[in-house]
Amino acid sequence: MSGALVVARHAVRESLRRRVFVVVLLLSVVFLALYTWGASELFDEVDAFDGNEFDVQPDTLAGATVLGLAMFAILFLGAVLATFLTLGAVRGDAERGLLQPLIVRPVGRVAYLGGRLLAAATVSAVYVVVLFAACVVVTGVLGWWPDRVVGPALALAGAAVVIAALSLLGSAVLSTTANGIAVFMVFGAGLTAGLLGQIGESLDAKTLDRIADVGSWVLPFEALYQHGLSLLTADVEGPTAAIVNLGPFGGAQEAPLALWPYAVAYVAAVAALAAWSFSRRDL
Amino acid sequence: MVLEARGLIKRYGSGVVALDGVDLEVGEGELVGLLGPNGAGKSTLVKICCGLVRPSAGSATVVGAPAGSPAARAALGYLAELFRFPGWAAADEVLELHQRLSGSDGGERERGELLELVGLADARGRSVETMSKGMQQRLGLAQALIGRPALLLLDEPTSALDPVGRRLVREVLLELKRRGQSVLLNSHLLSEVELVCDRVLIINRGGVVTRGRPDELARPRGVEVETAGGTRLFEGAGREDAPRIVSELVAAGESVYEVRVLRSTLEDVYVQAVSE
Ligand SMILES: Nc1ncnc2c1ncn2[C@@H]1O[C@H](COP(=O)(O)OP(=O)(O)OP(=O)(O)O)[C@@H](O)[C@H]1O
Numbered sequence A: 001m002s003g004a005l006v007v008a009r010h011a012v013r014e015s016l017r018r019r020v021f022v023v024v025l026l027l028s029v030v031f032l033a034l035y036t037w038g039a040s041e042l043f044d045e046v047d048a049f050d051g052n053e054f055d056v057q058p059d060t061l062a063g064a065t066v067l068g069l070a071m072f073a074i075l076f077l078g079a080v081l082a083t084f085l086t087l088g089a090v091r092g093d094a095e096r097g098l099l100q101p102l103i104v105r106p107v108g109r110v111a112y113l114g115g116r117l118l119a120a121a122t123v124s125a126v127y128v129v130v131l132f133a134a135c136v137v138v139t140g141v142l143g144w145w146p147d148r149v150v151g152p153a154l155a156l157a158g159a160a161v162v163i164a165a166l167s168l169l170g171s172a173v174l175s176t177t178a179n180g181i182a183v184f185m186v187f188g189a190g191l192t193a194g195l196l197g198q199i200g201e202s203l204d205a206k207t208l209d210r211i212a213d214v215g216s217w218v219l220p221f222e223a224l225y226q227h228g229l230s231l232l233t234a235d236v237e238g239p240t241a242a243i244v245n246l247g248p249f250g251g252a253q254e255a256p257l258a259l260w261p262y263a264v265a266y267v268a269a270v271a272a273l274a275a276w277s278f279s280r281r282d283l
Numbered sequence B: 001m002v003l004e005a006r007g008l009i010k011r012y013g014s015g016v017v018a019l020d021g022v023d024l025e026v027g028e029g030e031l032v033g034l035l036g037p038n039g040a041g042k043s044t045l046v047k048i049c050c051g052l053v054r055p056s057a058g059s060a061t062v063v064g065a066p067a068g069s070p071a072a073r074a075a076l077g078y079l080a081e082l083f084r085f086p087g088w089a090a091a092d093e094v095l096e097l098h099q100r101l102s103g104s105d106g107g108e109r110e111r112g113e114l115l116e117l118v119g120l121a122d123a124r125g126r127s128v129e130t131m132s133k134g135m136q137q138r139l140g141l142a143q144a145l146i147g148r149p150a151l152l153l154l155d156e157p158t159s160a161l162d163p164v165g166r167r168l169v170r171e172v173l174l175e176l177k178r179r180g181q182s183v184l185l186n187s188h189l190l191s192e193v194e195l196v197c198d199r200v201l202i203i204n205r206g207g208v209v210t211r212g213r214p215d216e217l218a219r220p221r222g223v224e225v226e227t228a229g230g231t232r233l234f235e236g237a238g239r240e241d242a243p244r245i246v247s248e249l250v251a252a253g254e255s256v257y258e259v260r261v262l263r264s265t266l267e268d269v270y271v272q273a274v275s276e
């Protein structure tokens, strides 16, 4: 275990030194600034609807929509970071000759993978949680606090960890560029499945629903994200809930309780598969 | 035996047979040279010994543990033929990382001594990306020496070094031998191998074609004598035969101007072995 920690420390240090975090931080600051601006405009706009005859709470509508959008952006940024930290962990580093000196040490291959996953998962999970917290505070100060905060934050963190694990598995099988493309196709496939599910729900189309269901089990980062999204407005009721559910980012479904244990098992299985594939590879 | 390999066969996925039944032993404190043309299988053999490549058949053990097992990896230091350290890391940081990975408690003192040993004492805080290729190779050697491993697997450790650097590596190798550490050395520099190695293996197309001590391999080839009647070659004769040959020639009335004992060099042995 201590071997994995040494590797994880080294991986985090590497991303610090290579200024990955400076870029990420800059992007995040730009994102937050845009978010604050956009959200405050939106809250200003919906103030006009206050006290409307349909009994819709405009602040809830605005807040849920805009925070839902923010979650989407945070998921994307988290995915970029998680992918970046794991993209070439096995084959890429082996091709560059960085890997061999490390894994001939007693730590070995499994601990190396464990360390890389630990580093990427921790860094990207912390990143999405911090960014989400910042967005929640901005939204709250502007006029709406979500019904749940911890659940969506954990769901986002979980989604980032799932993506890190998938990208690590990809790195054991594919070259760096191919893996980068593959991870983003997988990411896109997950989002598409989620979107199909929402369309299916609103049109009551069973086939679309089923495709989405399968998609969210195969790629549980999508299910986690949808789950987190639904928790934002868990307690909203009445006409407001109906309208929130019509929005493209508000129509998420709360997942069954099995989602969390499933996600943990999924990450473990993906990591095990990566370790198996890595252990058979000639370097 | 510090390193023992039996019947190693390696077929790569592409169908290339890189090793075709190789036996190898390296005893304690022994320095064994591995020679052979490009593509002969030298690096493959070393990679099997450190667990980077899985043999298709046969087995290898390092200090009695199966090659690739944690116990085997803990006992060796490896310098790869093509390797890189992270460009952002300073020389000292690279060594520190490897100390942590290998569980060495040598601390700053060990790092300083190793950098001194490979002639990088002044480059301690320099980042790898600002180092020349040869400096990086020196750092690679220092890295391999961390924790005083029982066995060193060095794959062409001098390929990027200047002549002084090569001499320095020779001295390091002899020092390792004095300390009782064993070395398996891959090299294309025959003179280097001849100067330091206790035993030499020449492999070609995945098989061992010649093995022995360098001085045994470099057998006498004959005695050449210049007389008034021209140059005469006594094939197969050695140094010990020279006085007899000269006295016989003199007794026969010849004038002897020069006597040379001809030895085949390791190079001759090598060229012959790999062209068969
Ligand atoms: N990963 C690999 N996949 C397929 N074939 C390989 C691989 N690595 C080496 N080979 C092949 O195996 C054979 C032996 O290669 P190896 O690197 O062991 O040779 P070498 O003796 O170290 O050569 P050199 O002196 O050039 O370093 C070569 O034919 C090479 O093409």
Ligand SMILES: [Mg+2]
Pocket (backbone or CB within 6 Å): B042, B043, B044, B081, B155
């Ligand atoms: Mg080689």
